[in-house]
Amino acid sequence: MAHLKTQQTTKHLGERKTWKFSLIRRLYEQGLQERDIRNLYRFIDWVMILPKALEAEFWQEFKQFEQERTMSYITTGERIGYERGKEEGQQEQAQILILRLLQKRVGKLPEQVREQIQDLSLEQLEALGEALLDFSALA
Numbered sequence: 001m002a003h004l005k006t007q008q009t010t011k012h013l014g015e016r017k018t019w020k021f022s023l024i025r026r027l028y029e030q031g032l033q034e035r036d037i038r039n040l041y042r043f044i045d046w047v048m049i050l051p052k053a054l055e056a057e058f059w060q061e062f063k064q065f066e067q068e069r070t071m072s073y074i075t076t077g078e079r080i081g082y083e084r085g086k087e088e089g090q091q092e093q094a095q096i097l098i099l100r101l102l103q104k105r106v107g108k109l110p111e112q113v114r115e116q117i118q119d120l121s122l123e124q125l126e127a128l129g130e131a132l133l134d135f136s137a138l139a
Contacts, residue, residue, distance in 0.1 A: 001023060002043065002044045002047045002048055003047055005019040005023070005048065006047050013051060014054065016050060017058050020044060020045075020050065021061055021062060021065075023044050024041055027040050028065075091125065094122060095120070095125060097129070098132065099117055101132055102117075105135075
């Protein structure tokens with residue numbers, strides 16, 4: 001059904017989103033086991049690809065549906081969450097790395113310097129990481 005509806009909705013992506021939600025909701029309604037729902041969900045998610053904007057809408061509707069059913073089988077959300085958290089995670093990892101490298105290079109860091117580093121954007125952290133190779137004192 002997922003394959004057929006994907007073909008039928010090639011030019012009607014809003015309709016595809018509706019069908020995708022409907023098919024996944026049916027998995028829950030069938031009373032399948034969690035493992036089976038996850039596997040079938042992955043297949044439907046793989047076949048019925050949506051543009052990012054519709055995928056986000058789909059995820060919001062699906063999240064609400066899950067909350068109503070008090071189940072938590074997340075696949076699309078894992079992908080969306082990954083994309084959202086990717087930059088935050090990169091920034092956090094960059095902060096940790098810069099702090100460790102600075103501490104190794106110049107010794108114990110004052111709290112004010114640590115706070116300044118935590119306020120830097122990812123781009124600024126990358127620039128600082130490169131610049132760190134060229135200096136030997138905190139000043």
